[in-house]
Amino acid sequence: MRVKTFRGPDTRTVLKQIRAELGPDAVILSTQTTKDGGKPCCEIMAALEPTAEASSDQASLRSEAARDTGGTYPGWRQMHQEWTCLKEHLFSVLKPQADYNLLSPRQRQALEYLEREEVLPEVAMHLWRSMKNTPEKSILEELRGIVAVKPWTGRYWPERLHAFAGPHGAGKTSSLLRLALNLRREYPNRRIALANADQHHGKGRLLLQHYAELGEFPFVDLRTPDDWRQLLHEPHDMVFIDLPGLPTGEYLDTWLIQKEIPLRSNCAVHLVLSPHYSTTSLQGFIKKFQVPALSSLIWTKLDEAETFGSLVNIGYFTRLPVSALSFGASLSSSLAVADHQNLWKLVFTHRMPSANGSSAERLLH
Numbered sequence: 459m460r461v462k463t464f465r466g467p468d469t470r471t472v473l474k475q476i477r478a479e480l481g482p483d484a485v486i487l488s489t490q491t492t493k494d495g496g497k498p499c500c501e502i503m504a505a506l507e508p509t510a511e512a513s514s515d516q517a518s519l520r521s522e523a524a525r526d527t528g529g530t531y532p533g534w535r536q537m538h539q540e541w542t543c544l545k546e547h548l549f550s551v552l553k554p555q556a557d558y559n560l561l562s563p564r565q566r567q568a569l570e571y572l573e574r575e576e577v578l579p580e581v582a583m584h585l586w587r588s589m590k591n592t593p594e595k596s597i598l599e600e601l602r603g604i605v606a607v608k609p610w611t612g613r614y615w616p617e618r619l620h621a622f623a624g625p626h627g628a629g630k631t632s633s634l635l636r637l638a639l640n641l642r643r644e645y646p647n648r649r650i651a652l653a654n655a656d657q658h659h660g661k662g663r664l665l666l667q668h669y670a671e672l673g674e675f676p677f678v679d680l681r682t683p684d685d686w687r688q689l690l691h692e693p694h695d696m697v698f699i700d701l702p703g704l705p706t707g708e709y710l711d712t713w714l715i716q717k718e719i720p721l722r723s724n725c726a727v728h729l730v731l732s733p734h735y736s737t738t739s740l741q742g743f744i745k746k747f748q749v750p751a752l753s754s755l756i757w758t759k760l761d762e763a764e765t766f767g768s769l770v771n772i773g774y775f776t777r778l779p780v781s782a783l784s785f786g787a788s789l790s791s792s793l794a795v796a797d798h799q800n801l802w803k804l805v806f807t808h809r810m811p812s813a814n815g816s817s818a819e820r821l822l823h
C-alpha cells in the first residue's frame with residue numbers, strides 16, 4: 459500500500475492534491491489541522507493500493523471494498539460476504555444443538571418470543587448460553603447487559619454539539635426538534651441553536667427554520683466551512699445539527715472532511731434509524747454513518763413497526779446505547795427518552811412509551 463501525507467492551507471486544496479496524485483481510489487487514513495509558521499495547515503494521510511492502476515475494474519472493486527470500511531481494509535467486502543455465508547451455515551448447524559430444555563419455561567418462552575420478533579440467531583445463542591442451566595436468571599437482566607441505554611437528557615448528554623445522522627426520511631429533523639424542545643424545558647436558560655447542514659433537502663431546512671422561529675431558537679444555515687467556523691465562535695451553549703441523509707456510495711466521515719466540519723471534541727452524533735429497515739440495510743447505515751463521535755441510536759417510526767428485534771440486534775452489534783424512542787409523526791407527544799423500562803416494554807408488549815413532550819405541545823398550541 460502506498461501511503462503519503464499531503465499538506466495544504468485547507469482541506470479542499472489537500473483533497474484536490476490527493477485526487478490529482480493518487481486518483482479517485484485514494485483512501486483517507488487520517489486528517490489533522492495544525493499550524494505552520496502561524497498559518498493554519500491541513501494535513502491528510504492518504505493511501506492507495508499499489509495495484510490500483512492495474513485495471514480500472516479491479517480499481518473500482520477495490521475502492522468499493524475500501525469504502526465499505528472507511529478505507530482501512532481492501533478485500534474486506536469479499537471476506538465479509540464469505541463470513542456472512544459461513545455464519546449462516548454455522549448457525550444452521552449450531553442452533554438445533556442449543557437445547558432449549560436447559561432453560562426454564564419462562565426463559566424459553568421469552569427467547570422464542572424474541573426469535574419471532576426477528577432477533578438474529580447469534581443474539582439468541584448468546585442469550586441461551588448465558589441462561590442455560592440457571593433458571594433463576596432473568597432474560598431482562600441479560601438483555602440489559604447486551605443492549606445499552608443512555609436517556610437523552612441534558613444530564614447524560616452534556617456535549618455542546620449534537621448532530622443527527624441517518625438515512626433520508628428516518629426522522630432526523632423531527633427528532634432533533636423534539637429533543638431541543640425537551641432540553642429547553644429541562645434547562646430554560648440554556649442557549650440552544652438549531653443548525654441545518656442538510657443542503658440536499660430544502661424542505662428539511664424550511665421545517666427546521668420554521669420551528670426554530672416558532673420556538674425562538676437561533677437558526678444557523680451551514681452552507682460553507684466559514685458558516686461552520688463562525689458557528690463555533692458564537693455564544694451558544696449547545697448546537698443541534700441536522701445532517702444530510704447522503705446518497706448511495708457517500709460516507710459521513712468523508713462528507714465531514716469535505717465540508718470541513720470536524721465533529722470530534724465536545725460532540726455527540728446520534729444515529730436516527732427505524733426498525734422498518736432490514737438488518738442488512740441497518741448494518742449498511744451503521745457503516746455509512748460511522749464516525750468517531752457516533753454515540754447513540756434514536757429509534758423512530760416505532761408506531762409503524764411490526765417487529766422490534768432490530769433494536770436488540772443493532773444494540774448488540776454496535777454497543778451503541780439507545781437514547782430516544784419516537785413513535786408518531788406529530789411533533790408533540792411522540793418521543794420518549796429511552797430507559798430500560800420503556801425499551802423492554804416496547805419489545806415484549808408492543809406498547810408505545812409515554813411521551814416527554816409537553817413543551818412541544820405548548821409550542822404547537
Ligand SMILES: Nc1nc2c(ncn2[C@@H]2O[C@H](COP(=O)(O)OP(=O)(O)O)[C@@H](O)[C@H]2O)c(=O)[nH]1
Nearest residue numbers: 626627628629630631632758759784785786787
Ligand atoms: N409515523 C411516524 N412518522 C414519523 C416519525 N418520526 C418522523 N416521522 C415522519 O417521517 C417523515 C420524515 O421525517 P423527517 O424528520 O423530516 O426525516 P429526515 O429526512 O430524517 O429529517 C415526516 O413526515 C415525519 O413527520 C415517527 O416516529 N413515526
Ligand SMILES: [Mg+2]
Nearest residue numbers: 630631656662
Ligand atoms: Mg430532515
